[in-house]
Amino acid sequence: MTSERHVVVEPSVLYVGTPAYLIATGNPDGTPNLAPASSYWALGRMLVLGIEVDGQTAANLRERPDITVNFPSGDLWRSLVRLSSLTGRDPVPEGKRRRYRFERDKFAAAGLTPQPSELVVPPRVLECRLQFEARVRRTTPGLDGSYLMVEAEVLRVHADPAILDPTGEHIDPTLWNPIVYAFRHFFERGAEVGWLASSPTARHPPVLD
Template sequence: MHVVPGLEVLYFGTPVVLISTRKEDGTANLAPMSSAWWLDQSCMLGLGNSGQTTANLLRERECVLNLPSSVMVDAVDRIALTTGKQSVPDHKARQGYRHEPDKFTLGRLTQQPSELVRPPRVEQCPIQLECRLVTATAIGPQATAFHVEVLRAHVEEDLIIPGTHHVDPNRWDPLIMKFCDFFGGGINIHPSRLAEGWNMPHRNDRRSMV
């Protein structure tokens, strides 16, 4: 039997992406997000307007989409409730966000030079997509949809099916964000600071299983 619960969150499950961009001073910013989907050689990104990544992407018009595997969940969670904005927006402060100027160091991640764009790649991520901005479209007053073109894809060699240009789906285990919680291989694999900040009702159930 179906019910009509009036869902407050529609995060049914998508891969986590670490977006690297450049701030005005030329230093790197890194932001975890999961409102992303791909079509051909393009990607659509949904980002809130109050974040540093949105400002950077609109100004610099390029980024790197770094896809972490499920084993990188610790690093992703360490930077989950941080923002590159020096002045933390009120709604984020209420969720527990704080300003962090160097998310690479906080996440214990390594900057790797890109080849076609200025923002760095995340060395530890098995898949890294260098991108340029094509269009930006407002989604109401609080968010923007970004269409980016993938200029170059970097993939760990052991993820490629030998003799092809394809990723082996049996070897690639992406980190999935589902209703603000982390999943890998279909299993809830790590407590989520984001779920706590969003006050998700299932967070206590998850903790009881850890």
């Protein structure tokens, strides 16, 4: 029997499925910029975001480290598409000219509402049920110079009460439905298949046999 079950492929992107998020940063004139992104991971209270260097988001967070990271649910996918051809950078950088135009008010362009933050300057996105206020602690240039690895400390988490468990202390993952961005398509997260024994919201330990 052969063990070879795969073929070699050359996908045009390697976005295998991460949450899409909306990152708000502060422009030099005090207005907010808003951008969709998906390069994301978290460990403890630290986020690591992958942000392209030629956008307004990168320029803003290098100068003004306050950010908000807002997680849309499936119903907001059209806002991500509306933002996908907009940059807050004026003039539009050479590398973005083919696909992007400058937009000063990205909240309005996306049909989204700025909501004042409590600890940081940029607003949150009202329509997002899960929002982080965070502060950039370090930016590290990526190997090819086209992106930054942005390490940000989460200072406060805001959640719509509708996604909390009965204690009000935990996000109930069965009620929380982030957009998953995979190979340029948007998905809701699908059915639960299991959980960890360490979950504070699981009703019983996972059954493994």
